[in-house]
Amino acid sequence: MGGGRRPEGCTHGGGGPRGAHERRPARGAGAGERRDRRRPFRDHRRLDRTGFRPVLRRGDRRLRARSRGAAHLPAARRFGPARRRPPARDPAGDERLAGGRSLTTSLRWAEVDLGAVSANCERILGHLPRGTRLLAVVKAGGYGHGAVPVAHAAVEGGASGLAVATLEEAAQLRGLVDPEQILVMGGLLPEQAGAAAATGCSIGVSSRELAEALARSSTRVPVHLKIDTGMGRFGCAPEEAPGLAQQIDESRGTRLAGTWTHFAKSESDAAMTGRQLELFLDVLSRFDVGPGMRHACNSAGALNHPDFALDAVRCGISIYGCEWPGTRPALALRSVITHLKTVEKGATVGYGSLWTASGTTRVATVAVGYADGVHRARANRGHVLVRGRRAPLIGMVSMDAITLDVSDVPGAKVGDVATLIGQDRDEVITAEEVAQWSNTISYEVLTSIGPRVERRHSTHP
Structure with missing residues (x-):
């Protein structure tokens, strides 16, 4: 097989592998070998050294001292001009967080x-006829405040x-009140009936199918x-209600707890x-x-028409x-200034360059955005609000940041608190005011507060 193949273990052209007793003699400094056992260069391999400078070895009288940097230069060139302190503010006009903060x-x-x-x-109940019950609406994470803590309160x-x-x-509210005292108001599919029944809660029903x-x-x-008496959203038709109410109350699996x-x-x-x-x-x-x-x-109905309260009101x-x-x-929304800079007349700020400086302006970037x-x-x-x-x-509002003109806020600096909703010293910004600036309602302002915003709960009498 494979006539050109060498036998296994053979490392040379012929013969089998050597045994342990057939070791090669140690190579000595024999003929043609140097004392370090390395053969000299063959004559035909030697480089032509014509024109090569002699190697300068230590101790050689021709060895020269190594040049040491710019020692040979005149003093004026060697040391250069005196070093100056950096400017108080860099060319971009950025300011830094105060040391030690x-x-x-x-x-x-x-x-x-x-x-x-x-x-x-307590105030709402005091406005209503005696004996009226209050259902506190804590959907959407307690309108952005935190459902469970708000429910307790x-x-x-x-x-x-x-x-x-x-x-x-x-x-999420299990254990805070009797399950029947929790009303699930949103629309459900008939396929969710089993899960709804398992909660033990009161279930809002608008259709015969559910x-x-x-x-x-x-x-x-x-x-x-x-x-449905005019909202046009959920609710059965008025003419269907009496029969559906009877069906619910007479069924073995349901009972009519409310309308x-x-x-x-x-x-x-009002009309x-x-x-x-x-x-x-x-x-x-x-x-x-x-x-x-x-x-x-709802809240507006209870405020404007307390005589329409019936047995209970639903206030959110x-x-x-x-x-x-x-x-x-109950809520104040705050962030901090993370960047400050001074811009000159004509500079623009934000996506789309929607704002242009009319003069020298201090611009603060705050770590909160549409997310x-x-x-x-x-x-x-x-x-x-900054410093009251x-x-x-x-x-433009960015996903993670907004920008403010703090030119009229003396002492504003990186790390200062920025209040978007709430009170700072004698100034207050309400959710209703923010809603006007946002072309929406206070409900959306509060429920839009995202999950990156840490909720810090406390109790003040």
């Missing part, structure tokens, strides 16, 4: 006063029940039947609100079963201190 681990946070939530609930303030939009939100799916439950589910409707313009249209309530009461008068707990008013925005005179705002709830509609609109003064918001 401690850094916080969070650059954006919301201070939530749970004492304000409790006090607001609302109950302490007199709320007898809680209201949410989803089954997941209801699960009612029938819940009726197959092994335990009786408390149902609040919603009737409700929702006002569409209770903040601005329409009155017509909605009249229709609601007329439908209930045709029931052959008890309607359970009746409720129609007002328990957080918004849209109700005399209540205490944290500052709407892009705020470009060149409104103010932020209003600083105009300039330029």
Whole structure:
């Protein structure tokens, strides 16, 4: 096989491998070898050294001292001009964090006063007819404040029940109140009936399909039947309500625990609100079963029409201190200045170059943006508080930052707190004011506050 192949173990042209007793003799300094056992260069391999400079070895009289830097240069060239201090501000006009200032681990946070939530609930109940119950609406993470802490505070303030939009939100509140005192108001699919029944919570029902799916439950589910009186969103038709109410109450898997409707313009249209309530009461008068707990008013309805309160009201925005005179705002939104610079006339700031300096301006960059709830509609609109003064918001809102003109804020520096909602010294910015600058409503301002914003809860009497 393979005639040209050498036998295994053979490292040379012929013969087998050598045995241990056939070691080669040690190479000595024999003929043709130097004392270090290296053969000399063959003559034909020697380089032609013609023209090569002799190698300078240590001790050779021709060895020269190594040149040491610029010692041979004149003194003026050797040392150069005297060094100067760097300018107080770099060419970009940036300013630095003051030395010794401690850094916080969070650059954006919301201070939530749970004492304000409790006090607001007490104030709302004091405005309503004696015996009216309050369902505190804590959906959407307690309107951005934190659902569980707010729910605790609302109950302490007199709320007898809680209201949410989803089954997941209801699960977060387990153990705070009796499950039946938690109303799930949002629309559900019939396929969710089993999960809804398992919560033990009261379930808002607007359709026969969901009612029938819940009726197959092994335990009786408390149902609040919603009737559409003009909102046009959820709710069964008024003419369908009496029969559906009876079906719910007589089913083995459900019982009628409440009936409700929702006002569409209770903040601005008293006539329409009155017509909605009249229709609601007329439908209930045709029931052959008890309607359970009746409720129609949201915050605006409870404020403007306390005589429409019926058995209970559902208040959300007002328990957080918004849209109700005399209540205490429960949330302050703050961040910090992370960069300061001075720009000259004609300089632009932000995406789209929407703001141009009319003169020398100190520009502060604040570590909060539209990912944290500052709407892009705020470009060149409104103010932020710095050191108790209003600083105009300039330029476009970025995902992670906004920019302010702090030229009229003496002493403003990197690390200063910037208040977007709340009080700083004698100045206050409310969520309602921010809503005007953002072309929206206070509800959206609060619920838009993103998850990167740390919630810091405290209780002040």
